[in-house]
Amino acid sequence: MFDNVKIVYHQGKQFIPDTANAKVPGIFRGRPVISSEKVNEAELVDCCPVDAIATNPVSIDLGKCTFCGECAKRFPNKIRFTTDYKISTNDRNRLIVKEGDEGPIEIDPQMVRNEIRRIFGRSLKLRQVSAGGDNSCEMELNAANNVQFDISRYGIDFVASPRHADGIVITGPITENMAEPLQICYDAIPEPKLIVLVGTDAISGGIHAGNPALDRSFLDKYPIDLYIPGNPAHPLTIVNGLLDLTRKRKI
């Protein structure tokens, strides 16, 4: 008993008090900023492994980006990754960062369905489905629930049964072999329900895009409520994305 108390004392306070403004250590690759510097655009486009970079104007699609940082290493004056981890949005187009964009990536409140904030604003239970995910986004979703990020303090929990869930969180590029179980799970969730895509693989297929072993037809059938990009998505990106979608916050 005393030993346990001693351990708790030695651990100190571990939770991050303000998940909206916490600083991440080191050289995290979050929201990129693209300068107006002139570079060889063909080379820039070519260096990206997942065709996330487009030209006229130069832009990076964070739904496709694997955040490998190769473009920033090759063209440091053109592209810089900031440590801004708040890059979740409900608007797929907002994930495309264009030359000169400095502003934050945000939720578009106009696009949020009425019932989401009314019903899920104080309590949100989610069912997670890994559909070909490589276990990186899965580990970060688990980390969002650990004592540091502690997403359950906001009333957001991951539950075992789809019957208890208010929405589905999909990771991975959605393999053909997982397409049917995913559909069955989604159908088992009562209305109204959310769909959240976590990680580049889920949003666009990532490095697996166009691969014949995938079946992404599920995503064509329903509107997506939230995109949480990353490879894998950082727990702070996940926490802030879900909070911004479901409630009005003073930041």
Place this chain on the structure above:
Amino acid sequence: MNYTTIINNQTIPVSDIPEISYNEFIDLNTGFLTDSPERHCVNYFGSRVGNQVRLICCIADDNTHQIYVSSCLIKSGDSLDSFTARNFNFEKFEREIHENFGVGYNDHPWLKPVRYAKNRFDQSQTIANYPFFSIESDELHEVGVGPIHAGIIEPGHFRFICNGEQILHLEIQLGYQHRGIEQQFLAKKKLLQRTTVAESIAGDTVVGHTTAFSHVWESLCGFQPSRDIEYARTLALELERMAVHTGDLSAVCTDIAYQLGSSVFGRLRTPIINFMQEWGGNRLSKGLIRPGRNQFPFTPELANRLAEILDIYEPDFLEMNEQLFQLPSALSRFERTGVVSYDDVLSIGTVGMAARMSGLCRDTRQSHPFGLYPELNHEPIIKHHGDVYSRVQIRKAEVKQSMQYIRNLIQHVPEISGNESVFQSPKPNSFTLSLVEGWRGEICHCAITDELGELAYYKVKDPSFHNWLALALAVRNNEISDFPICNKSFNLSYSGHDL
């Protein structure tokens, strides 16, 4: 000679691999393993050559540090005698060959689908119609779990046959995660794309798989990585091992409802993976390892930072362990739960932790050394009971060992070789094999190039490929309520198996 001998990361012309008749092939390779616990099959696979299938079998010898490679040409519709009937090491490899090429086996005891790969031979078989083993009895019942599990983990289906609370038999059906990784290595033409594919094989073993791919590529191109490159890889491998083992200790505590251990170990993983982010910009080391390049040079400042982090980590880690391993309620769940005997792990050919838990020494850091491991004089940590307790103890001991290695390594940070590496193109008509000890165990990547030096075949074997069967054996005669803790104590990869 009816086989050729190579060492880890050696490239040879494909024509150097002797092609022998199937009878010779089966005698040779099963003969290698007879009464030889120091040998096991690291890879056995087929690749299409015209309308034939070339089988290549690679047997590693831990005493001589060599790998014996032989090959044999057969036809798709052939019906053959199985290796498996003579030695169970080959069980899953032959199932894979059967699934991908339609090769028939007369006497394979368990010829079931492996993963329902996209390029499987018989497209009429689908994952929804897996032929589960069942027993007709009024006293037994079946429990099906998955593919979607209760927590945030990858999908797979477990079918238990139980006698009351006791598990009689468990069958594990995988394949849900199949993304066609091996085909993607060929389809993607840019090196960075292929490296990114390697990073996505298993997100918990990013360093392990990317290092294996880098070794294959560098060997094919005749590139000798400089010391700073291998230094970064060795360091990252040990950090990855520390981080995952710590996380697994947390998961094991969760499954025995020990909240304090779960929280403390869970939070102790964070400083390690946050350090990976400080070093390479990603908590799970994506983007850190690149063939022929030191993408994020390890500096003396980072070494100081890491030393500080370890100094804070260590007392907390040791204190929590001391408490956990004197807790009767924890020990009673660990000890004699989920036992796999030495004979069983030897017969099914497990690798890594799943071998070392039962007294079988399998650790490529010692037996087929790579990177800076020859300098570290690695001594594998061996336990003997093969139960959950052994697996948990190995994690604890390996974290301490890794910490020691890391502290040694950061004493002398090597100079960064500034010159940008120039790759030759890969040698044509060549074969390369690379073994890397990831935290789960032995990772094996093989590549074959065509006459133009393009990748013609790429084969990945995650340690989970061998080890899933050990989990199925471990739970026999255990209470079904002990399944989660058995599962977590192995922590095998779904995506690495399903590729």
